[in-house]
Amino acid sequence: MSTPNAAEVNAAEVLEQEFLLIRAKILEVAAKLDRLDRAGGAAGSVQLRQIQAGLDILQESEANRAERVQLAFSLDYEDGWREKYLGKET
Amino acid sequence: MYYIDPHIHMVSRVTDDYENLARMGCVAVSEPAFWAGFDRGSVDGFRDYFRQLTQFEQKRAGWSNIQHWTWLCINAKEAEDVQLSRDVIAMIPEFLDQPGVLGIGEIGLNKNTRNEAIVFLEHLDLAAKTDELILIHTPHLEDKYKGTRMILDMLCDDQRLDHHRVLVDHVEEHTIGRVLEAGFWAGMTLYPTSKCTPERACDMVEMYGPERLMVNSAGDWGPSRPIAVPDFIMAMRKRGHAESLIRKIVYENPLEFFGQSRNFVFTPPEINEAAEA
Numbered sequence: 001m002s003t004p005n006a007a008e009v010n011a012a013e014v015l016e017q018e019f020l021l022i023r024a025k026i027l028e029v030a031a032k033l034d035r036l037d038r039a040g041g042a043a044g045s046v047q048l049r050q051i052q053a054g055l056d057i058l059q060e061s062e063a064n065r066a067e068r069v070q071l072a073f074s075l076d077y078e079d080g081w082r083e084k085y086l087g088k089e090t
Numbered sequence: 091m092y093y094i095d096p097h098i099h100m101v102s103r104v105t106d107d108y109e110n111l112a113r114m115g116c117v118a119v120s121e122p123a124f125w126a127g128f129d130r131g132s133v134d135g136f137r138d139y140f141r142q143l144t145q146f147e148q149k150r151a152g153w154s155n156i157q158h159w160t161w162l163c164i165n166a167k168e169a170e171d172v173q174l175s176r177d178v179i180a181m182i183p184e185f186l187d188q189p190g191v192l193g194i195g196e197i198g199l200n201k202n203t204r205n206e207a208i209v210f211l212e213h214l215d216l217a218a219k220t221d222e223l224i225l226i227h228t229p230h231l232e233d234k235y236k237g238t239r240m241i242l243d244m245l246c247d248d249q250r251l252d253h254h255r256v257l258v259d260h261v262e263e264h265t266i267g268r269v270l271e272a273g274f275w276a277g278m279t280l281y282p283t284s285k286c287t288p289e290r291a292c293d294m295v296e297m298y299g300p301e302r303l304m305v306n307s308a309g310d311w312g313p314s315r316p317i318a319v320p321d322f323i324m325a326m327r328k329r330g331h332a333e334s335l336i337r338k339i340v341y342e343n344p345l346e347f348f349g350q351s352r353n354f355v356f357t358p359p360e361i362n363e364a365a366e367a
């Protein structure tokens with residue numbers, strides 16, 4: 001079975017279906033950032049830097065935004081972990 | 091549509107949940123051993139848990155006409171205690187020939203520690219020696235990417251393992267590609283607060299195709315939704331996907347993967363119905 005591509009739905013239909021949901025989610029993020037500011041803000045925190053990185057990815061035009069947002073909130077993989085943990089060359 | 095939930099912790103749910111699953115079309119569940127919300131104090135605590143999973147839970151599922159399979163291990167959270175883990179791993183073979191036991195799981199990493207990795211490798215060794223299927227838990231949130239890559243490293247290092255006999259669960263956008271490319275099966279977990287939503291699961295089906303892909307609720311004692319698989323079915327239908335595609339992911343794929351276990355027995359619902367007629 002090949003990759004089932006969006007069941008032959010065109011971009012206009014997707015936009016129609018998703019527009020209000022996207023709008024609502026952006027609004028929710030905006031309101032939460034306002035709430036954070038009212039509480040004094042979180043300048044310099046790791047979490048705020050991650051949130052900023054996530055928002056930046058949304059502005060980009062390349063694909064795989066969801067994957068890249070996930071990576072922005074992830075710890076890095078360490079190449080030499082086997083040697084460190086298991087005393088084993090890789 | 092009939093479906094199978096390939097990852098759900100029914101010992102943490104009430105009998106009403108089985109009834110609701112059955113009403114939604116669930117005909118079978120697979121239940122990996124996991125963390126009970128507290129650390130057990132002894133190997134006998136695990137022995138009793140395995141007795142519950144292999145002897146009682148099938149019966150309780152049967153009251154709602156649901157078939158029940160299970161997986162055995164000491165989970166990653168309790169694996170921090172290496173000596174207890176070794177004692178539990180040594181005891182697991184007592185249960186491997188019980189009806190309904192599909193393999194070793196859900197093993198994996200939680201905080202990606204050294205002890206978790208050691209115990210994970212010892213589980214892999216048991217599975218390789220006893221020729222069992224493997225079901226893998228990948229960590230949550232910020233630990234998922236790093237932990238999934240460590241798990242894939244350990245799986246690929248072991249030449250004895252057939253990748254088609256390993257299911258890597260809780261994949262998301264940043265881990266699914268590597269899991270499928272390496273030839274493993276992948277499970278997407280639909281969870282209300284972390285992990286994946288039905289909509290994003292549909293997106294991943296559209297991006298990666300349905301081969302070696304499953305969807306589960308991972309329903310447990312925490313905030314979770316045992317009927318999450320029907321949510322996925324509805325989301326796929328709303329996008330206009332074919333019933334045959336949906337059925338492959340929620341019914342045929344689990345049967346194909348589990349069918350590789352020597353303990354696998356399944357009576358399709360159509361046959362049950364014919365026998366009753």
Ligand SMILES: [Zn+2]
Nearest residue numbers: 122124196308
């Ligand atoms: Zn689980």
